[in-house]
Amino acid sequence: MSDIQQHTIGIILNGVTGRMGSSQHLMRSIVAIRRDGGVRLADGSVIMPRPILVGRNVAKLRRLADEAGLEEISTDLDAVLSDDAYPVYFDAQTTDRRVEAVTAAIQAGKDVYCEKPTALNSADALRLYHLAREAGCKNGVVQDKLFLPGLRKLRRLIDQKFFGRIFAVRGEFGYWVFEGDTTPTQRPSWNSRKEDGGGIILDMFSHWRYVLDNLFGRVRSVCCLGATHIHKRWDESARPFQCTADDSAYAMFELDGDIIVQFNSSWATRVRRDDLLTIQVDGTDGSAVAGLRDCRIQPASATPRPVWNPDVDQPLDFYDGWQDVPEYETYDNAFRAQWEKFLKHVHADEAFPWTLLEGAKCVQLAELATESWEKRRWVDVPPLT
DSSP: OTTSOEEEEEEEEESTTSHHIIIIIIIIIIIHHHHTTOEEOTTSOEEEEEEEEEOSOHHHHHHHHHHHTOOOEESOHHHHHTOTTOOEEEEOSOHHHHHHHHHHHHHTTOEEEEOSOOSSSHHHHHHHHHHHHHHTOOEEEOOGGGGSHHHHHHHHHHHTTTTSSEEEEEEEEEOBOOOSSSSOOSSOGGGGOGGGTOOHHHHHHHHHHHHHHHHTOOEEEEEEEEEOOOOEEEOTTSOEEEOOSOOEEEEEEEETTTEEEEEEEESBOOOOSSSSEEEEEEESSEEEEEOSSOEEEEEGGGOOOOOOOTTSOOOOOTTTTOEEOOOOSOOOOHHHHHHHHHHHHHHHOOOOOOOHHHHHHHHHHHHHHHHHHHHTSOEEOOOOO
16 A cells, blocks of 8 residues: 555544434445545545544544544534645534534635535525635535435436336335334434424435436426324433424425426335335336335336236236346445545546535425425426526
8 A cells, every 4th residue: 555645635524423424424434435545546546534523522522533443533613624634524413503514614715515405495505505616615415315226226227218208206215213212213303303403304305306306307396295293202311302393295296308206205104115215217118116225127018917806816916027127336335435426526626516506406495395385385496506
């Protein structure tokens, strides 16, 4: 390794003591990249991330740093932002803290990469993009689901024209999030409080926007009904609280190309399907169902011919006749894959289309879906610039 040129990039990791930040961004991305010798560039040199963990709880930071084999931590964000040794800022805080911190990072001249949603409203999210562009800061937003093996296989099918003309997409996402009284919950309590930036529409529609835009076509309009099905949960201190945020959303979208999308999202559903997220795509020449890692197809030539007859047992097994899409490549962790692209963008100016503008589009869709729910009507999705 000593004869390989190494480019060290200091990265401020703010808010990675949380569940997703610690597991996906720190351990499975930055630490994994360091362990594997860095991000290799076309000229044979490597980018080596040098992270500093920033947060409010020094004990949590030290414990996480020790686990990750790192030394540098800080509870003083302003001081770290003023340090030229760290040209990149990453934000994985709760959404209600993101705008202030990302704004400060941009004003400090940092290149910015952050989780989504990038703000609580589209005006603030769009303002972040314009601020970064005017400051000349490279910027990006996590769009991890585009890098999942199942969706990458789906992307390949689209590129190969497997579907013919796509006319419908159906998404099912979610699982039962335990209330926290008798069984530990799987999500932080703030997710269930609207006043703290919680809600499945703001959280998950920020994903569905980039998935739909990048795979199938620009979202033109939305019709959404949200709900809070579970009214009482228990927080991290085992104290009961009333849920004020939506835990389920039932939506339809119109896309360019006259593609109709139905998408159910729920933290109050029990799973009986192939995966926690499944996306079925129907086209004139074939259909596919993608999960997080797998993708299965049924071409028109292998489509069975069912006949409606409720008086006899169904003679067809509808899981038959579907073929697994083979794996032609090795798939890295989705978060790591995008981290590597962003680091190449920062150092080598390689393309990175998932900017803060894309983040603003994600917030916009969540905002308009909420408007649709409140007004009980379809809402158009205008372009953002």
